[in-house]
Amino acid sequence: MANLFIHQIYYNEETRVGLDAGFIPLDNMSNARPDWYEFWPIRQYLNAHLEHMNEDDLYGFFSPKFGRKLGLGSADVIQFVQHKFRADVDAFIFSPCWDQTAFFRNVFEQGNYWHAGLLDMSTEFFKRIGQPVDFHQLITHSQNTAFCNYTIAKPKFWRQWLALGEQFFQMVEAGEDDFARSFSDNTYYIGGYKYPMKTFVQERFATYVLATGAYVIEAFDTFSLPASMPMEDNEYCLNLLACDAYKQAYVQTGQPTFAGAYQCLRNRITAEFVQRVL
Secondary structure (H helix, E strand, O other): OOOEEEEEEEOOHHHHHOOOOOOEEEEOOOOOOHHHOOHHHHHHHHHHHHHHOOOOOEEEEEOOOHHHHHOOOHHHHHHHHHHHOOOOOOEEEOOOOHHHHHHOOOHHHHHHHHOOOHHHHHHHHHHHOOOOOOOOOOOOOOOOOOHHHOEEEOHHHHHHHHHHHHHHHHHHHHOOOHHHHHOOOEEEOHHHOEEEHHHHHHOOHHHHHHHHOOOOEEEOOHHHOOOOOOHHHOOOHHHHHHHHHHHHHHHHHOOHHHHHHHHHHHHOOOHHHHHHHO
16 A cells, blocks of 8 residues: 555635644645645645655645535545555546536536636647647546546656646746736636636646546546535436446547447437536
């Protein structure tokens, strides 16, 4: 069993007091860049420690809201990692909202639903760094999606995640043109709050890295975690479960039949339901 270093970030006395005692506290009390949210303390930690990390150990960085968002505690997380641990596993992931993961083709399309413009902005960013991505073709599913940076992984994952995040950070911070500066503009968030678009683009990098890299992943049972609505109340539950299964099958086999089946089932889910539930 590898060593586990699962951190939980705190920003102030309130979040410090609310930390899960089973996680390692990660101090962000100075909160020098609140506009970057969790990315800032994770970036600071990795820049200071990444080159000295043991390549077989596992590292995670959770927000103060982890327990509230997922209904899980440190004991649940550690038990899962210990139960699923194998030497070849690179990452363990935890994601709520399985229904959104199932319905949307990928997390960038899902993000665009909530934050208009995110898809095109992400496309242009990847083009600018020489890694063009067709987000109309990229498939993500329940076994490679990590919302909210809820990932416990080996340094090889964090190295790639940081390299991508650093390019994004430098472009946004330099703000050399209107496009780069636009990532600092606010966008809608649940409950009427507004946050910078860069927050929601960066948050999807973990899933992008996992979905496009050669990583062995173990996913916590996302179907047992909070979703947009309970399964028993979801009239399209079986359709959504099948959507996720077809997406997984397509990624595993490359057979276009599975991609077509996913799209067919997705089309049966009404726009009214999506607007009401998702």
